[in-house]
Amino acid sequence: MPMLRKAPALHRAVIHLNDAAPEKIQTALQNTANLLAALGPETQVELVAHGPGIAVATDPATEEFTAQLTGLLAAGVALCVCQNTMTARRLTPTDIHPQAVVVASGVAHLVTRQTEGWSYLHP
Amino acid sequence: MPMLRKAPALHRAVIHLNDAAPEKIQTALQNTANLLAALGPETQVELVAHGPGIAVATDPATEEFTAQLTGLLAAGVALCVCQNTMTARRLTPTDIHPQAVVVASGVAHLVTRQTEGWSYLHP
Amino acid sequence: MPMLRKAPALHRAVIHLNDAAPEKIQTALQNTANLLAALGPETQVELVAHGPGIAVATDPATEEFTAQLTGLLAAGVALCVCQNTMTARRLTPTDIHPQAVVVASGVAHLVTRQTEGWSYLHP
Numbered sequence: 001m002p003m004l005r006k007a008p009a010l011h012r013a014v015i016h017l018n019d020a021a022p023e024k025i026q027t028a029l030q031n032t033a034n035l036l037a038a039l040g041p042e043t044q045v046e047l048v049a050h051g052p053g054i055a056v057a058t059d060p061a062t063e064e065f066t067a068q069l070t071g072l073l074a075a076g077v078a079l080c081v082c083q084n085t086m087t088a089r090r091l092t093p094t095d096i097h098p099q100a101v102v103v104a105s106g107v108a109h110l111v112t113r114q115t116e117g118w119s120y121l122h123p
Numbered sequence: 124m125p126m127l128r129k130a131p132a133l134h135r136a137v138i139h140l141n142d143a144a145p146e147k148i149q150t151a152l153q154n155t156a157n158l159l160a161a162l163g164p165e166t167q168v169e170l171v172a173h174g175p176g177i178a179v180a181t182d183p184a185t186e187e188f189t190a191q192l193t194g195l196l197a198a199g200v201a202l203c204v205c206q207n208t209m210t211a212r213r214l215t216p217t218d219i220h221p222q223a224v225v226v227a228s229g230v231a232h233l234v235t236r237q238t239e240g241w242s243y244l245h246p
Numbered sequence: 247m248p249m250l251r252k253a254p255a256l257h258r259a260v261i262h263l264n265d266a267a268p269e270k271i272q273t274a275l276q277n278t279a280n281l282l283a284a285l286g287p288e289t290q291v292e293l294v295a296h297g298p299g300i301a302v303a304t305d306p307a308t309e310e311f312t313a314q315l316t317g318l319l320a321a322g323v324a325l326c327v328c329q330n331t332m333t334a335r336r337l338t339p340t341d342i343h344p345q346a347v348v349v350a351s352g353v354a355h356l357v358t359r360q361t362e363g364w365s366y367l368h369p
Contacts, residue, residue: 011354117361119361120242121366122245228281230280231281234367
């Protein structure tokens, strides 16, 4: 007879990135990697970048952090970027990481996800 | 026969402002405006200012940001300021924005609202 | 006949500390004290330190902030420190505050607690 196991809680988290400083971006990426490692691969994580934080998804940043970001995307993390920010900075989809998902508003997405039960982290 | 529509989720969010830097205050006000624009006018938003963040509600700040803050208040956003901070800084109600709502403790208000189901943002 | 009273909500909050700057640590400790004072002694508060924020639990920091930290611990606040951070910085349990509780991952603990209904604060 198999042992009964309690199903693990499904964890879902949005990570708020609104800073362009390389050390802040690095911290957000590292926190995301640690989160997945600790809670398991089924954990759903969205890195939500808006305002200056969109740097994580634009060319220079993606070059600098390519390896880590690529690994996170391959592990199922979603990189969500803010259309409002793109519009304000005259960025088009060709300017941002090809795997990024565009959301209408970064802050609205962070609020909506919490309404749906997701946890929130501001690294 | 009218189309059935799913009722939209009611979004409620507290925005944490604990910084006096003008660019941080500006960001918090802009994030609040973007949130309302994206989620609709029924969205309930409280901007909770405490510690150095109370600058948003004191005279120089309200002069600097008057137009944007006035617009947000007219749109139904609540500006909540912390009584603990007012006491520590010897501020009286005449020192703060006339439409501000005084809460006993800014951090306690942020926690209480989340207990009630509100989302949290730290710009 | 006794008056009926509505049971007060139980408040539970995690406070995110990922900064070593003394003023940031001081703010986190003060916010924690204000939270307990406002919401009552049954309130459950965990101060979750990781990354540079682990400074709150290492010797120099605990000397600097001893009085306030000791008071908070005596009041039932838990000081949770991140094993990942300890490993990365080659810290052993003897290097950190004797009353600290070690959690496998600071960010995972912050997410797990929110999944369980706790509120989140980033001072």
